[in-house]
Amino acid sequence: MTTLQLADIESVETTENSDILTQLVTELSDLRERVSDLETENQQLRSELADERQQRGQSDASIRQEVTDLRDELADERQQRGQSDASIRQEVTALTETLEQGSGDDTPTAESETTGSVPPQTPLEQVVSLDEEMAESELTANQQRARFVARDFRQYATSVPAGLSMESGDIRRVLRAGTDTKGRTATVSRVMDFLDDLGGDGTRVVKRRGSRRIVADESLVARLETAVTGESRTDNTVVMSRAG
Structure with a gap:
């Protein structure tokens, strides 16, 4: 009776150890898969970071180019504006001279004195x-x-x-x-x-x-x-x- 009970106990212990070992093997396998997944994810993040840095560099270069282009456009606009203002002044001067020549004598006439009209001032x-x-x-x-x-x-x-x-x-x-x-x-x-x-x-x-x-x-x-x-x-x- 005692011998039978001892054999039964040893059998139980062996079964429990086997289950524990199997569980540990499974957990180890899961950990290895998790590590592999993390390594893959890490590699993807590194790749995305490298792409982001490259795109960022291109974006910064594009912004700098746009700023340069805008500065050039502003300089051109200022130059054209100066030319336009000069052209307008010339046209106004020429027009004023033409109007003065056409107006003749600015001495008030009897009609203007009678009607009270005021000669143009501009x-x-x-x-x-x-x-x-x-x-x-x-x-x-x-x-x-x-x-x-x-x-x-x-x-x-x-x-x-x-x-x-x-x-x-x-x-x-x-x-x-x-x-x-x-x-x-x-x-x-x-x-x-x-x-x-x-x-x-x-x-x-x-x-x-x-x-x-x-x-x-x-x-x-x-x-x-x-x-x-x-x-x-x-x-x-x-x-x-x-x-x-």
Whole structure:
């Protein structure tokens, strides 16, 4: 009886050891697979990191190139802007000389003394007072567009403490509604510059929050209204209804 029990115990111990060994082998195999997976994942991460560094380097190079290109464009724009300003000044000078030659003697006439009309004080007033035929023959396309805007400046402008103001967007809408231009940025800019230069001390361009606007003195706008003929005002009133 004792011998049988001892054999049974040894058999149980051997079975338990075998189960433990099998479990350890299984766990070891699982650990090896996990290590292999981690090594693979680590290799993938290293590869992704290398790709990211390469792409980052290319991205930085691209950004630097874009900055260089933008600087070049800005330099070109400044140069072109300087040339444009010089061209506008030349055109204004030539126009002023033409208007002065056409105006003849500035001595007030008996008619002007009787009616109380005031002689033009700025080239813009002279431009506005031209008849259509002379305006077409003497003015450039953008000068004619500036004249068109100036004839009814008050209707298009917004009242501000400094006078009457028109933003570039306002000028663009007026030009699109009443002229043959599509209101491109360059055209609007040149028209605004002509209004500024021809208006003398009565106009000034103001830059605010990345946009430009032209501000005209109330006194100048009043003189422009006096200089406009009845026919010219009628034409612009029609355009104003379309622009609105």
